[in-house]
Amino acid sequence: MSNIDNKKILSLKYAKAFVNLYIENISQESFENIKKLENFFDTHKKAIYFLSVPNIKKETKSKLLNEIFEKFKLSDLLAPLVKVLAQQKRLFLINIILKDIRLLYKERKNIMTFKVLSSHQINSQDLDIIENFLENKTGKKIIYYYNMDKSLIAGIKLQSSTLLWEYSIFKQCENLRKQFDI
C-alpha cells in the first residue's frame, strides 16, 4: 500500500472520530468555514510542509494552526482535534482530515452541495425554485453556490460532485457537434 493510501486511511479514522463526537457542534456557518479553510490549505501548501517538519516543536505548530483557525472562526470547534494531532505528531494530516470531515458531515446530515451556474442573473425566487427542484430530485438537503457563467450562452447548469442537470444552448451546441462528429 502506498504512503498516500496510508495517509488517507489514517485521516479518515480521525475524521470519523471527530464527526462522531462533535457533529452537533458543526453549524451551517462552520461547515462553510471548513470549506474556506480547505481552500486555504490547498493554496498555501507551505503551511502543510511546515507542519510536517519534525524539528519544529509541536507547540509552535499548534500555535500556528490555532491562529489560522481563529481567522476562520473555527478555533473552538477544532481545538480538540489539533490537540490530539499534536500529541500524536500528525498535524500534517489536517488538510485531508478537514476534507473528510466535510464529506462525512454531508453524508450524515443528508446534505448535497450544488454549483448553480446560469448565463444570466437569476433572482432569489428562481433560486428557491431550483433548490426545491434539487431537493425533490435528490431527496437531500441542498446547499448551493450560485455563479454566473457566460459560456453557457443561455441556460442553466446545476452540478454536484456526482450529479449534473444542464439545459443550455452550450449543451445543445455540444450535442450537435457530437452528432456531426466535428
Add this chain to the structure above:
Amino acid sequence: MEIKNTDLVSLFEQSLKDVPQEKLEEIGIVVKVGDNICQVHGLTNAEYNELIEFEGGNKGIIFNLDEESVDVFLLDNNISVAELEIAKRTGSVLKTPVGKNFLGRVINALGKPIDALGEIIPDSYEPIEAAVPSIIERSPVNQSLETGILAIDALIPIGKGQRELIIGNRSTGKSAIAIDTILHQKNQNVICIYVSIGLRQANLAKTVKLLEENGALNYTVIISADSGEAVLNQYLAPYVGCTIGEYFMHQGKDVLIIYDDLSNHAIAFREMSLLLRRAPGREAYPGDVFYLHSRLLERAGKLLNGGSLTALPIIQTQSDDISAYIPTNLISITDGQIILDTQLFNQGIRPAINVELSVSRVGGAAQTKAIKKVTKALRLELAQYHELLDFSQFGTELDESSQKQLKRGSFAVEILKQPQFRTYSFVDQCLILFALKENYLDNLQLKNVQSFIVQFTSYVKSVYPNIYKKIYETQDISDDTMHNLKEIANEFKRIFVPEDQI
C-alpha cells in the same frame, strides 16, 4: 433581420418553461489521468464494463469499481482528458455496429471504417459482451468446414462451430493457414471475419490486398487493432469481431472467425491489468486471463437454427514451448489444435503441420464419408514412417517391408505439402488420398508426386466430370465409383508424363 440579444434570452426563457423534467445525469470528476487510464471520483451507481462519456469527447470503459472512485480505460488516445473534467454515465455497455454492410470492409475495434470507403450504415448495435448460447440452443458439430488444406481436412478435420487452435513459433505459417482457409470459402456460403490484434499495419495491408485480389474480401469483414492503437482497442477487437460474427450466425449463416493472434490479446490484457494494479500471477498475467479467452471462445458453436460460428484462434509460442501459460489455457479451451513445427518448416514441409501432435477433438463427425473412406490408415502410416525414419538415421540396414513403408511414408508427406494460396476442394482431396491409398504413387519418383496428383485431379475433373460431380453431390465414394476410379487411375498412369519430361 436583426435579432437582439434580449429577444434570444426571452425566447430561451420561454422554451425553458416547457422543459421536460429531465433526469439528473450521474457524473464523476476526473481526478487522475495517465497511461490511457483515468480515475474518476463519483459515478457512485456506475456498473462494471459501463461506457463512460467525457465532456471533451473521449469515451472509456469502467474496469475497476472502488468505494469512492472508478477506473476508466480510455478508448481514444488522441482525445485528451483533463483533470477535473466531467465524466458521465451512459447506462449501457459498449455496443458495436453490426450488419451486412460490413462485408468487404476494414474496421477498427469501435466499428468505424478505416479503409477510406466511406461510412457504413449498420443494421443494429449489439453489446460486445453477450451471453453464450445455452446447451438447448446448440447442435452438435457434425458438418465439415473445409479449409482446402489437405493435411487439415484429412487428418485434423474442422467442423462448423468448432474451435480449433493454430499454434506455432513466429514465421511458421500460422496466418497463412488462416488466410488460405478464408480464400477457400469462396462460393461456399461462409462469411469470414478476420480479427487482427497487435499486428503491424503493413501486414494487414498485405492481407487486405491479397483477399481483394482473390475475390475473398466480398465475404470477409476485417477488424484491426494494430500495435500502435490504444491497448483497450486491442483488448476489444476480438469481442467486436465475435459480435459481428454472432449477428450473421443468428441469421442462420455459417461464419468463420480468425483471431490473429490471441497472444497479443493476452499481452494487452496483462498491460491493462498491471496498470489497474491488479495482482499479477503466473507470467505476470492476471488471475482471470483464462476467463478472458474462455468467454470469447465459448461464443463459437453450431446452433439449432442452422447458423454456426467456427473459431480459429492463433497463438504464438516462444521456442516451441507449448506448455507456457497462454498456450496451455487455449489448448484446454479449444476443441483441438493444429501445431506448426519450425523444424518441418525449415525442412521445406509446408504447411509445417506436426500431424502427430495436432488433434481435432470433433474428429470424424466433421468429415465427409468420402474423405473418411480414403484416409483411414493415413495417420497410422505417417506415425510409423516417422518412427522408422528416426530408426533409419542410425545407419541400420532395413528389411524390404520397412523400406517399402518408408517410401510410402515419404509419399504421404509429399502429398501433404501444399503451396500457399492453392487449396483443394474435398473431391480433389479424395482423389489425391485415393491415389495414395490404392498405391498408384508407388512407382513414381518422389519429385514427380506433386505433378502426378495435380494432373490426376484435373484429369478426372475434365475427362470424367460425371464421376467428379457424383462424389461432390453424394459426398461419398460408392463401390461402383471406387471401381471406376481405379480404372481411371490405371488409364491416367499410362499417359502420365512428369513435368520435367514435357
